[in-house]
Amino acid sequence: MGRVVKGARFREERYALAVPEIAPPPAEFADADDLGGGDFYGFGAEHDAFLADAPLANAHAHAPAVDVEAVRAQAQGILDDAARNAEALLADAHDRARALIEDGAARADAIAQDARRRGHDEGFTQGRETADREMNDMLVTMRGLLEMARAERHKLIEAAEPELVKLALGIAERVLHQQIALDRGVVVEMAKVAIARLIERDTVTVRVNPADLERMREHRDELIAIGDIRNLRVLEDQRVDRGGVVVETDAGTIDARMSTQLDEARKVLHIEDDVIVEPAPAEVHVKNELTAAKAS
Known part of the structure; x- marks a missing residue:
């Protein structure tokens, strides 16, 4: 049988629990x-x-x-x-x-x-x-x-x-x-960009979509003056899409068609073929121009 303790007192103590605060999101x-x-x-x-x-x-x-x-x-x-x-x-x-x-x-x-x-x-x-x-x-x-x-x-x-x-x-x-x-002036601006990259400017042929032919002929003199071209021919070509140009010289060809620039943009950005992107500005496809320049 247990003993009865007389005069016992109960002492209450408080203990703090370490509860961390929830920090705001970083x-x-x-x-x-x-x-x-x-x-x-x-x-x-x-x-x-x-x-x-x-x-x-x-x-x-x-x-x-x-x-x-x-x-x-x-x-x-x-x-x-x-x-x-x-x-x-x-x-x-x-x-x-x-x-x-x-x-x-x-x-x-x-x-x-x-x-x-x-x-x-x-x-x-x-x-x-x-x-x-x-x-x-x-x-x-x-x-x-x-x-x-x-x-x-x-x-x-x-x-x-x-x-x-x-x-x-x-x-x-x-x-x-x-x-x-x-804006019918798009094709003219693309032609200016392509001509500015020419190395050989003696005889230049610019191929455009039939819908852009008239506009290009209106600016023929302007293109000659800008590029200091001796002989400039403007021809229509169904293979060239609207707004694009293909510039040909004895040294090579600059393909500035919109479709070509879109393909180049896809390669640069690693985009799948089913996604169409804005064309690479002024990054026209130069085939033989630089090679001809180095050879000369």
Whole structure:
């Protein structure tokens, strides 16, 4: 039979639980609206230089504005979806972590109160240790949730990027074709760019689409003056698409057709064949000009 201890007093002690604060999301979880600037699409310096030299941008500042709001809305929609999904994952992870911490604190308090009610110091200590272990387990779970959210956010952005690239290239294609259709001066500017790259300018033949023949003949004298050409012939050729030119000399050929430039752009940007992009500005296809120049 146990002894009865008279005059015993129960002493209540409070113990602080080490519950870390949930830090705000790091800089890498910036708002999805910040993803659009800079070098987000990964094109790099090569892509920037590729687009910066566009002759059409300088030659057609007067071209009518092209309505691309619908396409731009599609691109923004993809970004918004990715941002919303990423933010939802982060918010869910934080909510679950907060709930785990609150639940752990409640459990620790309940265990401590139960131990105090029984008046056993040993039970109180064991309860505190149990609560600490549960809290550590919950913190590990919380960190795992946050890592999963970060990985999922990265996947969402990677999945959205190709669609954004395709939309941007689609916009460039439509702008190009509309400029060619609405501005007859496109072919003249392309001829100027090609002629400026000539090494041999004694006899020059410029081949254009039949629809551009009249426009080119109107500017024949201007082309002769710019290129200091002795003999210039302008011929129609069904193989040349609208807005493009093929310039021939004794030294070689410069293929400045729009289709050729689109193919070169695909190669530079590593784009699949089913995606049409804006032509490489002034990066005309030089076949034999440089070889002839070195040989001379």
